[in-house]
Amino acid sequence: MQTIAVFQQNGSGNTKIAGINQFGDQQFRIQIFDIEPNLPEVLDDTSPYLPKVIHADLVLDYLKHHDLSEDLSLLCEKLGIPLVASGKKIQCGNALCPPTCCTLADHTALGDYGKIFGAPKIAVDVADDCIAEIRVLRGAPCGATWLAAKKVAGLPLKEAMTRFGLEVQFFCSANPAGWDPLYGKSPVHVAADIHSAALKTCLKKQAHHACSREDSL
Numbered sequence: 001m002q003t004i005a006v007f008q009q010n011g012s013g014n015t016k017i018a019g020i021n022q023f024g025d026q027q028f029r030i031q032i033f034d035i036e037p038n039l040p041e042v043l044d045d046t047s048p049y050l051p052k053v054i055h056a057d058l059v060l061d062y063l064k065h066h067d068l069s070e071d072l073s074l075l076c077e078k079l080g081i082p083l084v085a086s087g088k089k090i091q092c093g094n095a096l097c098p099p100t101c102c103t104l105a106d107h108t109a110l111g112d113y114g115k116i117f118g119a120p121k122i123a124v125d126v127a128d129d130c131i132a133e134i135r136v137l138r139g140a141p142c143g144a145t146w147l148a149a150k151k152v153a154g155l156p157l158k159e160a161m162t163r164f165g166l167e168v169q170f171f172c173s174a175n176p177a178g179w180d181p182l183y184g185k186s187p188v189h190v191a192a193d194i195h196s197a198a199l200k201t202c203l204k205k206q207a208h209h210a211c212s213r214e215d216s217l
Contacts, residue, residue, distance in 0.1 A: 002112045005031045005056035005081075007072060009039075013062030015173035016101065019143035020117070023136075027112045031056060035068065043067040054079055058113055060141075061085035061095070069095075082109045087174070087187060100174055100187045102140035103194055117141040120198040122149070126206060131160045134199070144171035145195065157203060164199045165192035 004020070006013050011034065020028055035049050043049075046068050059076050061083060063069050069085055073093030076083040083093065086101045098104045104118035121138035122145070124131060131152050139145025148167035152160040174187035185193070 001029050002027060002058065003029045003031065003056045004113060005033060005054050005059045006062065007033045007035070007050075007059065007068075008062040009035045009064045009068075012064060013060065015143075016060065016062065016141045019141045020113075023139065023141075023143050023146050024112075024116055027116065035063065035065075039065050039068075046071040050075060054081060056081060057111055059083045061088065082107070084110070100140075100172075100191050100194075101142060102145065102168075102172075102191050120145050120195050122198055122202055124199065124202045124206065126157065126203075130154060130156050134164075140168075140172070140191065142171065142173045144168045144173075144191065147171045148195065161196060161200055161203070165196035168192050168195040 006017055008014070017030060017032065020030065033051070039049075043065065049068060050071055054075070059072070059081050061069050061072055063072065069088055069090055070092050073083055073085065073090045073095040076095070077093040083095045084104060085095045085097050086104065087099060088095070088097050090097055096104065096107065102118065102120060104114070106118065107114050116138060117140065118138055120136070120140070123135040123137060125133040125135070131154065133153055134149035136146050136149055145168065148164055148171055151167040152164050155163060169188050169192045172188045172191045174191060
């Protein structure tokens with residue numbers, strides 16, 4: 001069982017914690033470090049808020065204060081613990097900072113967390129030109145991938161390719177007001193696009209394999 005330390009402020013990581021518990025196949029033990037007090041804009045000393053030692057295999061950063069995130073990254077580097085800080089721009093330490101939780105690429109150092117959570121990987125069963133089932137092999141830690149997959153079951157393929165991304169937006173816990181100038185989109189739109197692309201790619205591969213089987217007959 002992999003031990004994950006989650007750092008948050010005022011419950012900012014609660015949806016991810018719930019998703020990991022629900023869709024993580026009981027592979028994770030979660031430690032929660034919740035920093036509740038209101039903090040000044042600049043923290044010259046973060047030691048009253050961060051532990052000196054972290055006993056975990058992986059750290060997830062859902063903190064709101066940039067100074068806390070940077071010092072947490074340095075601490076994890078010192079302790080040799082992988083750190084995922086989605087949506088952040090941390091310049092120190094070895095933090096992995098994908099634009100969203102569901103754009104996290106494969107990293108062997110992340111253990112079972114990296115196998116189950118990150119950029120979506122799906123398999124699709126099709127019947128009568130409709131989605132029979134989307135089986136989630138890897139998805140967003142907030143659970144949006146699994147929840148959206150259930151919503152599009154039974155839909156015609158063309159409709160499902162549009163609805164899948166929209167349903168992900170509905171369940172996504174990222175801040176829709178956040179705007180990334182690099183991508184020109186909010187994190188919620190990025191999440192929708194990467195899931196729609198995963199479904200389209202999966203259906204194209206299925207269509208190609210079906211054509212190849214027909215040609216061989």
